[in-house]
Amino acid sequence: MIDPVSEIKGKLDIVDVVGGYVQLKKMGRNYKGLCPFHSEKSPSFVVSTEKQICHCFGCNKGGDIFTFVQEIEGATFTEALKTLADRAGVKLDDKKMSGVRVTKDERDEFFKAHLLAADFYKSQLWDTEEGGKVLQYLYRRGLKDEMIKAWKLGFAPDAYDALYPMLLKEGVGKDCLLKSGLASTKKIGGGDIFDKFRLRLMFPIMNSRGQVCGFGGRALKSDQQPKYLNSPENVIYDKSSILYGFFKAKDAIKKQDKVILVEGYFDVLIPHQFGFDNVVATCGTALTEKQVKLVKRLTENVYSCFDGDEAGFEASKRAYDVLAGEGVVLKTINLNGGSKDPADRIMNGGVEGFASDVEGAKDFLLHYVDRLLKTCDYKTASGLTKLIGMALPLYAKMSPVLQEYYLKDLSLKIGVGVEALKNEISILKLNSRHPARRNKGEAKDEDRIKFDSEEVLLSLLMSSPDLLEEIGDDLSEEDFTHERKSIYKKLLDNYNSGRLSNDYTEFFTEFGDDIAKRFLILAVYIADKYQGFGELDLKLEVKYLAEKVRVRGRRSVLDGLKKEIGEAELKGDKVKLLDLLDRYQNLLLK
Ligand SMILES: [Zn+2]
Known part of the structure; x- marks a missing residue:
């Protein structure tokens, strides 16, 4: 029986899955878009239909449809599997799931606790006398039954032990209760715990997949502090990335x-x-x-x-x-x-x-400028300085076109020329060019993958083995470093024996997962980098890369020989010294 992961992969195209989150444009054999994982102005996020993977060459994130959905939704593997199974119309029954490697995730426990808590608060609202009063309050605010139900509003009763004993019984750990803010403890490091939300109207907060991941609890008595008590951040609740509703x-x-x-x-x-x-x-x-x-x-x-x-x-x-x-x-x-x-x-x-x-x-x-015009007396020098000081920072981040558009409006209103305003903005920008403030969220240079000539060459040869003809005897496996010697040898052997497989997984099995993954990303990279290259251009590129690899390979062999020569001299090993010098000269002449 086919496993669900392969079944789903067979039914979904990564371009459609990623396209739901990122605007993609077709570029040669790949699709490209702005990376959803870091801020950037020119696209480095590449999706490959051929390889069914995506990768950002800016921040290095990406993978197959499962890793992409996990990353972008902040989901566990199991959650991503469910989301994608739904999309693909694949039914996940226990029999199918038994074959799937499911890693136990801490987050599952947190989601379970929040789901149970939301149900509990909901029943307290609808089924208790105290809850009935809260319901009346909601009606007075204008809410109808359907809304209250659909948004799962609830009521936390005025008790210290209404919720947590039930959650403990359901198998939720104390640690989870404390970290999720559903319970509190007076003694740090264990001891007695108690319900944290008491006598509050409860608003469940859902993540973008509709799972409850936190609560906002509104006080129900006027002297109750704080007015709003919110869940603390934890493994499933990142305040900065969630919008209520x-x-x-x-x-x-x-x-x-x-x-x-x-x-x-x-x-x-x-x-x-x-x-x-x-x-x-x-x-x-x-x-x-x-x-x-x-x-x-x-x-x-x-x-x-x-x-x-x-x-x-x-x-x-x-x-x-x-x-x-x-x-x-x-x-x-x-x-x-x-x-x-x-x-x-x-x-x-x-x-x-x-x-x-x-x-x-x-x-x-x-709107902002109109407000300033009302409060600053811009007819006086000091008033004008104040107004400009408050207004111009808001123009600094705009694109030049928008800036021009909005500055024209401001210029008309205060009677200062657009050019003068632009000068003020460039001064402002100079002053604010503080390293800590620059490029927030942009990929750091050290994060960018750098591929060396050996890798790019091997990857090009892998995608178009015919290019091996361009290299001929100029290059030998000894010119490569580490495992690349074997990769080159295997490529060459395959080519010479007429085995032209483009199956990366199969080809790289013997080299291990990390190398296989790196070359998969490389394949996407070269498809992007060399799109639009004609046959001749590619041939020249391969020759150029081969030469680079050869020179570098030879240099490192020469360096190694030099070292050995030095050692032989020190030891006075004349026989070895002569042999080494011979090899050294031969190599230089080659
Ligand atoms: Zn990125």
Whole structure:
């Protein structure tokens, strides 16, 4: 029976799987796109249909469809297997799974604990008297039963031992309970534990695959601190990469090509209930680069609708900054009718009111400049300096075209020429060129794989064995180093005996997994590097590489001989010395 991994691989094309996350363009035999794992401006992420692998030549991430999904979804192997099986229409029954190597993952225990906890909180909300009061509160905030159920809202009762004994009984370890923040301990290093979420309205937070990975717990009494208690970060919960509501909103975001960022849980729930299903929340943290990446895969039209107060404005400004760094223009929704947040706006101004506010969204930058114009007296020198000092940093990260566009607008408003403003920006950029601030998230040079001439040559010969004719006797296996001697020899033997297999796995079995993997990546690399090379160009390239390998190989042999000659001289071993000198000269003459 065919194993599920091979079965799934046979049914899915890596270009389609990766294409769901990355915009790919066909380039020669490969597809290319911007790497989803690091920030870059020119694409180094290559997908090979032929080899069914992907690889980033900037940050070195990639692999087959399974490793790709694991990496991009932050999933375990088992989770990736399930996701891809669904996609391929492959049923995974116990019999099939028995053949799959399933590594026990710490994360499975955390997901189990969160799932059980969410179910427990949900039943407390619906089936208890205390929960009934919380339900009334939710109705007053405007939520309907279906929403409350669909988003799995719950209630943590006012007790120290309501949840954790059940989880322990279900096999969840104490360590997991403490790390996930579901329980707390007074004595560090063991001892008594107790439920951490007590008397709180519970919002389960889901990752992009819809698994509960954390909770936000809202206080239910006015003197209860803190107002919001959130899960701490742990193996399944990375705050900076999760947006509340993303799992439910992602299809709508893609379809509408637009996302609305809000601040709190109710600001997500109320709009969703009324059909604005492209709304997600940052949940108390400033927008992060990882969150922007999550969204940017679906749309580049980002709207913010934060609270109308000063803190909300600052949050928009920070979001603008992170988005500008990723080349995205932020629009900001100004809530009319004196509403403080989107939930409030919909409950009081109706669906139409909110819809028209969204419609009237304005570039955040223009909005920001208008605010500055109101507060700075730019007719005076000091006022103008202040305004420019506050405004221009926001123009610095833009593309030249956008910068020109927005500077023209500013120039008209304050009566300072575009060129003068541009000069100010270049001064600003010089001053901020601090090494720590530069190229955040970009692949470091030492991370980049560097292939040497031997490898590139072998890989070229592997993909087009006919090129061996170009080399002839110029090169011998002795010119190569380490295992490459044997690889070259095997290539040559295969060619001479007419065995022209392009099966990498088979060819590299005897050399081990690491080398096989490296040459697979090399195959993708050369297909990319030499696309568009004609037959003649390739022949010349092979000759050039062979010469490099030969010269270097010879040099290292000569260096070795020199060393031996020195040693023989020291020992006074004349016979050996003569022999070595002979070999040395022969090699030089060759
Ligand atoms: Zn990368």
